[in-house]
Amino acid sequence: MSSNFLVRKVAVLGAGVMGAQIAAHCANAEVSVLLFDLTAKEGDPNGIARKAIDGLKKIEPSPLATQDRVQYIEAANYDQHIARLAECDLIIEAIAEKMEWKLDLYAKVAPHIRPDAIFATNTSGLSINKLAEGCPAGLRPRFCGVHFFNPPRYMSLVELIPCHGTEPALLDDLETFLTTTLGKSVVRALDTPNFVANRVGVFSILAVMHHTQRFGLGFDEVDALTGPLIGRPKSATYRTADVVGLDTLAHVVKTMTDNLPDDPWAQYYATPDWLAALIAKGALGQKTRAGIFRKDGKQIKVIDLKLQDYRDSAGVVADEVAAILKNRNPAERFAQLRASAHPQAQFLWSIFRDVFHYVAVHLAHIAHNARDVDFAMRWGFGWSQGPFETWQAAGWKTIAEAVRDDIHAGKSMSDAPLPAWVFNVDGVHGPQGSYDAVNGALRGRSTLPVYERQLFPERVFGEMGSELDASGEAGRTLWENDEVRMWTLYDDDGKHVPILSFKSKMCAVGPVVLDGIIEAVGRAEKEYAGLVIWQPTAPFSVGANLKQIKPVLEAGDFVALEGIVAKFQQMSQTIKYSQVPVIAAVQGMALGGGCEIVMHSTRAVCALESYIGLVEVGVGLIPAGGGCKEFAIRTAEMAARTATNDPMIWLQNIWQSVAMGNVSKSARNAKEMGLLRDSDIVIQNAHELLHVARKTALGIAEAGYRPRLPPAGVPVTGRAGIATLEMMLVNMREGGMISAHDYKVSKAVATAMCGGDVEAGTLVSEKWLLDIERSLFVDLLRTEETKARLIHMLETGKALRN
Template sequence: MSKIKHIAVLGSGVMGSQIAAHFANCGFSVALLDLTSAGPKPSAISEGAVKKLLKINPSPLYSPSVIENIFPGNFDDHLEHLDEADLIIEAVIEDLAIKQNLWSQICKYVKADAILATNTSGLPLKDITKNLSNKSLKRFLGVHFFNPPRYQKLLELIPGPKTQDGLLEEFAEFARLHLGKGIVVAKDTPNFIGNRIGCYAMQKSMIPLFEDGFTIEEIDLLTGPLMGRPKSATFRTLDLIGVDTILYVTSNLHSAIKKDECRNEFIMPTEIKKMVKQGQLGAKTKKGFYSKVDGEIRSINFGDYSYQSPKEISLENIHAYKKIPDLGKRLRALYDDPGRVGDFYRKFLLALMSYSARRIPEICHNHQDIDKAMKWGWAWQMGPFEIWQAIGFKKILNDLKGSVYTLPEWITRIDPEVGFTKSKSPFADQFTIKEKRMRLIKDYKDARLLNWKQGICVFEFTGKANTISSRVLDGIIDAVKLVEDKEEFKGILIANDSSMFSAGANLAEMAGHVQNRDFAPINEVVNKFQQMSQVVHYASKPVIPVVQGRALGGACEIIMAAPHAVVAQESYMGLVELGVGLIPAGGGTMRMAKLAATMAGEQKAFLVEPFLRQNWLTIAMAKVSASGLDAQSKRYLNPNATLVTNAERRLHVAAQLLLQLSELPYSSPRPSKFLALGANAASTFKAGAYNMLQSQFISKYDYFLACKLAHIICGGNLTRASMVDEQYILDLEREVFLSLLGEAKTLARIESILKFNRPLRN
């Protein structure tokens, strides 16, 4: 599948354009074709779709630059060029006749070994391919990208009536490695796996609103993060999807699943149909199940379809359940609750579990694929069968046997004392630290050093949000020395299994000292942080951060310090300290100053200044990267960093890199001086900040902080551009950082983050 280099996507609507965008993200050349427009611009439709990609939020693009990989065209002028494409994905409107007609044209031009795919959310492949030749059918398969394709991990693959052996497996491996997708193979049944189970779950979770006296707010509380699902829960999700869209989908599903024993449960309540008639369609009409009225989020009253202020939630013990950190234990407690909460969960979960079980083998081959589909496509933390196992296989089995629900024969063959077996990843390059059972070398309380294999050590953050406490700083310094001193060790990976690399420095640890006006311990911690970043940078053996998710503030500084890093594309890096009234003081400002001088080539002020100005502005605006690629463009990440599309492969890739570096042998950086521009340059930066203040783009305190940052990054009170060493800028970092802790507005910003988890613009 490495032969796939050129892709053609036919249909430039919401899905087609974003599928094209994700292939472009991953480095592929993509032709995006659509209907021909009358007038001077025959490709106006696809050209317009490409331009829209730059305006979508969240962005479907890793970086605006990848748009250059997409080439818009039209069906009349460019179908004949399909013979250049290795993969053709049709993604036009879900209309059977339109798809059939387009495929009859496509197949005239494609090359013999091209892969042919239709992106559909539920139309039968046997109908779409009705008029295709046997030759085309062998190269044909169905794909179902979940929206938005960049962010939704799930990709359902559906074999066609005559898909040749091995093609599906080959394409699955291509999508896993190059697109970062989690693959499930679905059978050619209505709505495939994710949306078949998801629509059923959505329908069952809204019924208590009409039958059992639950409020919209109560159901959203019960079906959100409390049970391991997104914050949008049930009704906010319906508003986002569109009430009319979900009505259309469930109506079509009801028509298509004539042999499904629960078919009539997909009929939407009359109240939902009335909402659609009245234009209460959700977010797109600004009124659905929720609407913002006079600045207040209100929910619909089905008495007169007006919007009422939220009622107080009266669910006994709910606050106690929220405090249970482990999801499995929390689900058991919710299921066993003797009141309304337990009634809701037992009714909902028993229906969901029995329905999911009865869909095997109709929609897929095993229960693991249903669990994967719901986690990757619907963002559930646990799939239906994992929930079953967490609550207790035998308990649920007995409850189902005593209920109105029936069970399929395959469930009866499972040992009730064991339950569902957890499937291991079939991929040798996808694993977690936990799965590898690494040997503990040393525990640092908020982190630990582990011995993995072949001389590779792993330094794992273990504290809350993986924050960087004083113990973590001591740990990294100690771990690097330990690994350097022992010949058996080749280097360190700084990594963890969580969804984020690190939220940054431990502000809570610092806050107590600030309140007591005790700055000596803070000075010690900042000094230690700078020491740690230098130890990482100049280590005699590779120290490689393995990054995913958020890497903010001090975490970003660790990554910037490392000469090499492995970074998942879905990583969001940034020096965000100004948002809490501080400046980067763990070496981040110094590295941005030195980087500007390095990028300029010659150490001349007029060459360095534009690079330094951009780096100053990036920090001053607390910019966070939209991806790993964007982190490189924002200069948080070295150009030589290894970017990984599939985050689950990051440890494998990092291990291979470490071994390669250690065999060269590894050569660590050498200290060097660089050009600092001095106070005159700082004055021009401050003038730029003043213009932003006058334009009301920043607050007065933002301006104050930006000026402090300019002072550091330009080299303090130097009267002219001068060569300085790294420690000179590090000392300025520490001096300004400590001075800011005496500012009332900085303390207010820190307090806002710690108390309310939101930034304060004062």
């Protein structure tokens, strides 16, 4: 029987940008951390590490799921605390990318690492085998590379790289820890320069730079072409370089320069003169506030090589090229790009062609299979499709022939021939796996038990998952209407716990969804042990479907509008008092009515990156699907456990959060805000959400679940509570911070949460609280200001302050 690999404490060696943020993400996952750095020359010996920990609070987007996570990161220095490495189950070295520095550190720390601990280096491209040589022979079986991408909290990819002597079981243990505990997507890489993602990604950037110059395009023009229009992040190419740091990019390029002298593309592994000049001037990108781009006030400027100066950034895509990119047929799109004489079209064909060429030639040397290359680019560089699946989607043989013809015509960046295997296959991804160029066969996915938790793993184009039927639909439909589907999987858990998913755009909640939820809960009560509300793709729900409300509002049919709100309240109460557990499985946004579904569920299971909030005030309304009512009840229950019995201790902060329309910055932050309960579950890996939610439903059902009985009477703060909260509003209005209508809306929130115009301590029913919030909601709908806010949000997607 194998023993569990338990990580109680992690040591991170090096408190630089990556080391500190890796430490932060371990703390996000409830793993305590020792963060080491050199001893400070004066003052606090831990000053360097402590400064890095304090700096974590200032970074945006925050590496910390909640600000209190820093208390789980302990500052340390090598001189005083090196023996404490023996406390740690996993040691991650994350110092600067200098081989001699790393080897010197290994000699120092090796005697203090426990024989059962894992020692890993976070390097973006140095040889793991050369680094392993710096470890004592007894430590090498426990040594490997673990390459996090920046920023570690948000970037999914971690590359796991063994040395020649790494124990296979160690890699399995570490991959399991990275996947479930830290929520990462792991690609096992070969020990080649820059591994998989940076090898392909940096070549792609170098190809873009080469063809930018070749076709005489501006940097802003290229970024307009190489962003979302081709399935890449908004930061595109040159903006991404600025964010990463031009010096960091140059360093990664140098790794290729130094280690790949015989590569067919070696002549391009060099920092362009213009880039070297920017670095020499200290214009390193975002961290120095100037690089390829620079912000002057509100105006974005871009470097213009002809002018040798910055100019206003424009970045216009030609109409004919934009029209080609709108073609949904990838085969036609690539054919049109290749045939077009427009420089922008030729540029796009060229950058795709050269990356296709590059990955085909190098597949056998850099990755175990084509799937690993594609996932590395998705997870590490944010591409919507990796290069191999893009090629396959566009017609494998047609693209292969086009690339071959361009090589023969001298148009490609290298004259290396395409490998013979390219012409012997019809694609690299299929139902049986993805192409392994070394063995000339399809390689299936990992069989590690941790992946059994991912019921719907991410798939590459051309791969069919066992969770889909022949038509490509997931599971078996039990019941559906136009906007919801109640369905189940074919496994044993699926016999007991069905799933409810919304089909509406952005999973918005309108009358049809409300009816669907009520119906699904009723069916679950009759036939199943529980129900999970889960969306196959984020968001969980953006809240009420305003488009469906607009015509009723414009017609002035307030009776119908009150009926919709009443139905919303009926839905949330149906969830709350369901006779079987209803689990909300959340990733991404759960806003407004979506948040109220979560609040009324028996239990919420949320991925860490869940952004939850009651945001109705943004359109001049208040939460009226039971949100205000729930806070009145929860704060009364919390107050009953204290000596003072004062709900205002909690209610004031909750009211302020709702009145400001605040959204949590993580699921853990949602707990701090009171939107999630202590009993709600936060997990790191969103791909494990459905598995955990179904098991949670089954566990609660097995414990003999009964819903809590409605409260006999809820003591509310009434007029006194409203007056206390209104004092804050008066100061904000007098200070010009809020408008008169903001005042009206926020006071309505206070009135609903405080139980209305009654004496403090009055016992009211749940129905009373629902009636108040519904009445206030409809009253606000009657105002011209709220109507204007709703229409403005629908037309522009932005909030109106009036």
